[in-house]
Amino acid sequence: MAAAAKEDDWRVPFLNYFRHGSLPDNSVERRQLQRRLPSYVYKSGVSYRRSYGQEVLLRCVDRLEADKALQEVHHGVCGGHQSGPKMYHSIRLAGYYWPGIMADCLKVAKSCHGCQIHGDFKHLPPVPLHPTVPAWPFEAWGIDVIGPIDPPSSRGHRFIFAITDYFSKWAEAVSLREVKTDNVISFLERHIIYRFGVPHRITSDNGKAFKSHKMQRFIAKYKIRWNYSTGYYPQANGMIEAFNKTLGKILKKVVNRHRRDWHDRLFEALWAYRVTVRTPTQCTPYSLVYGSEAVLPLEVEVPSLRVAIHEEITQDEQVRLRFQELDTLEEGRLQAVQNLELYRQNMVRAYNKLVK
Secondary structure, X not given: OOOOOOOOOOOHHHHHHHHHOOOOOXXXXXXXXXXXXXXXXXXXXXXXXXXXXXXXXXEEOOHHHHHHHHHHHHHOOOOOOOOHHHHHHHHHHHOEEOOOHHHHHHHHHHHOHHXXXXXXXXXXXXXXXOOOXXXXXXXXXXXXXXXXXXXXXXXXXXXXXXXXXXXXXXXXXXXXXOOOHHHHHHXXXXXXXXXXXXXXXXXXXXXXXXXXXXXXXXXXXXXXXXXXXXXXXXXXXXXXXXXXXXXXXXXHHHOOOOOOOHHHHHHHHHHHHHOOOEOOOOEOHHHHHHOOOOOOHHHHHOOOHHHHHHHHOOHHHHHHXXXXXXXXXXXXXXXXXXXXXXXXXXXXXXXXXXXX
């Protein structure tokens, strides 16, 4: 049974029309509503707004539910204190709508104390940029070591191994007490090779753990093409550097005041990164890897359309919908390649204008 809407609820005129066929008495308000009605759908007591760009229906939420969504995508386990525009994309991908989403997202991000403290600082680049665009997921990765981190975690961890797929932007990371070749090999086998296959190419800096004799035998065993960037110019492996920066910002915003629990919050930060739209691809890493968006905690509390439909359809229909998602995965990845190339061209032009 549909819940009653409050009088100050923006959805009231639409619900009155859908439920009772009534229109506002005021002629101006009536014409405005009639112009907007084709963009809305009423299903099982819930109103939805058509999202023409995404070809999905967005659940219309009230102010209370909107505030919950804003808190979840910014402060929640899937948020990671993302910027206003990325919050907006996350809310749309989750399947929600209310008037003024973007303005509300910007307001929340700007009023966040942690975001203001750990904001970006821009620096002039020393040399021109020459980024490359990968052909497909898991073909090329960038790996790096973050640290030593001060203070160390409560477990004595002082470093983070981080690796990012150049195509999907999918990232993996673990915290460690020390940097050794054995740790690098174990990390690559457990988190990359045994899950995503053998990479064609990996890029790293010239750290000792990456250049030892044991590491060279590992590289030869799997026939990986390993590229080394100069230590004086880490931007040569710019994608992993960008991820490190983003991961660091997320961790700084979610750790407790003692800052010793960052190893426990690492997977939360990774999750927030994976389910957030990345600018180069205009997609979430999760969707490019798995073919659909992750179900966020908010979607269980305030059911989005896909969650509501899942409860109503049969198992055979669920299987059919999943196959449809997988059929469109390749198209999504091809579109991501185009977005990456466009982003690369724009980034090169903007970046090289600043070169001294």
